[in-house]
Amino acid sequence: MKRRDVLALLGTALALPFPARAQSQAGPRRLGVLTVTAADDAIGQTRTAVLLEALAARGWKEQDNLQIDWRSGRGDRALIGRFAGELAGLNPDILLAIGTPSVEELRKRAGTTPMVFAVVTDPVGQGFVESLARPGGSVTGFTDFDGPMAGKWLEMLTQVTPKVSRVRVVYNPATAPFAGLMLHTIEDAGRALGVAVEAVTVTDAASIAALAGRTDSALLVLPDFFTLANRARLLAAVDEARIPAVYWSRSFVEEGGLMSYSTDSAEQMRQAASYIDRILKGAKPADLPVQNPTKFELAVNLKTARALGLTISPSLLAIADTVVE
Numbered sequence: 001m002k003r004r005d006v007l008a009l010l011g012t013a014l015a016l017p018f019p020a021r022a023q024s025q026a027g028p029r030r031l032g033v034l035t036v037t038a039a040d041d042a043i044g045q046t047r048t049a050v051l052l053e054a055l056a057a058r059g060w061k062e063q064d065n066l067q068i069d070w071r072s073g074r075g076d077r078a079l080i081g082r083f084a085g086e087l088a089g090l091n092p093d094i095l096l097a098i099g100t101p102s103v104e105e106l107r108k109r110a111g112t113t114p115m116v117f118a119v120v121t122d123p124v125g126q127g128f129v130e131s132l133a134r135p136g137g138s139v140t141g142f143t144d145f146d147g148p149m150a151g152k153w154l155e156m157l158t159q160v161t162p163k164v165s166r167v168r169v170v171y172n173p174a175t176a177p178f179a180g181l182m183l184h185t186i187e188d189a190g191r192a193l194g195v196a197v198e199a200v201t202v203t204d205a206a207s208i209a210a211l212a213g214r215t216d217s218a219l220l221v222l223p224d225f226f227t228l229a230n231r232a233r234l235l236a237a238v239d240e241a242r243i244p245a246v247y248w249s250r251s252f253v254e255e256g257g258l259m260s261y262s263t264d265s266a267e268q269m270r271q272a273a274s275y276i277d278r279i280l281k282g283a284k285p286a287d288l289p290v291q292n293p294t295k296f297e298l299a300v301n302l303k304t305a306r307a308l309g310l311t312i313s314p315s316l317l318a319i320a321d322t323v324v325e
Helices: 003-015 018-026 042-057 077-089 100-109 148-157 179-193 205-213 225-229 231-241 250-254 265-280 302-308 314-318
Strands: 029-035 066-072 094-098 115-120 139-143 166-171 196-201 218-221 245-247 259-263 296-301 322-324
Touching: 029 042, 029 077, 029 100, 042 066, 042 265, 066 077, 077 100, 094 100, 094 265, 100 115, 115 265, 139 265, 148 179, 148 218, 148 245, 148 259, 166 179, 166 225, 179 196, 205 231, 225 231, 231 250, 250 259, 250 296, 250 322, 259 265, 296 302, 296 314, 302 322
Parallel strands: 029 066, 029 094, 094 115, 115 139, 166 196, 166 218, 218 245, 245 259, 296 322
Antiparallel strands: 259 296
16 A cells, blocks of 8 residues: 555544544444333333434434444333343443443442443432442442432312312332332321322232222332333222322323322433443443432323213422323
8 A cells, every 4th residue: 555545544534523533443332221121111212212312412323333232121020130130241332221220230230330320219229329429439429319308299189169078198118219209208208298108019900900899098009120021000099099100100191090200211311322422431320320200291091081970180280291182
């Protein structure tokens, strides 16, 4: 090759931005994604689409400069553990863990591989990070819960006519180890609002169906991937009991639930993409603070309210982001 051709080739390489030059030398980077929901679940599909869009906006495109290995646990803890082992064995550059069980299982198997989490409650209390401001280690991400939310859920049920005086708080202790944090806030709010609060655990289809047997109280369903995976059963039990209920995800309202107050999980995927981008470009998870949610959404299903013979406070409807007519 002539000297001028060599210089021309070098000039072309140096003109490329650094990520492009690194990519040409090293090949595609590898991202492992583990989520609790099923791959064909509507929520999971929305999150996947938002994540891919947000990554592409930062220059990371699947099947181009980013190889993504997807694993969906379908709400099955044993399957989530198996998939976590599979992803760790692929030696990814970075991991994305969606939901508490995903984080727990990947942490057991992935060593010091950088990890970003999303839709996770109380990561400090669960030992995932040292603190929100200084995560330490190789894990950081985005939470789906802010303290006042729990009180807001109960307050929403007091804005329903006929008046609610008793509320059962529903969760699965095996998949929601953070429930105590929320229950404390809800019980405090109950005392202030004059509402009796009772914790009720659900662990299988039978315990969910049993919820239909109590018509003397409203329901408050806590954030929990078990309740999300079993939302059809929960909605059926609530419909049979004909009682008001508030949920932690808008998906329940879209499928017939009465009300929800939640963080925007699509926004969490966008934020997760920003951290994945920064880590792939050299940032350390320990230097990226865990972020609490800043975007919330309130949804009300007026069709369900009418079917149950309920009236929703006009003041609550006025601030709702989504109203299903």
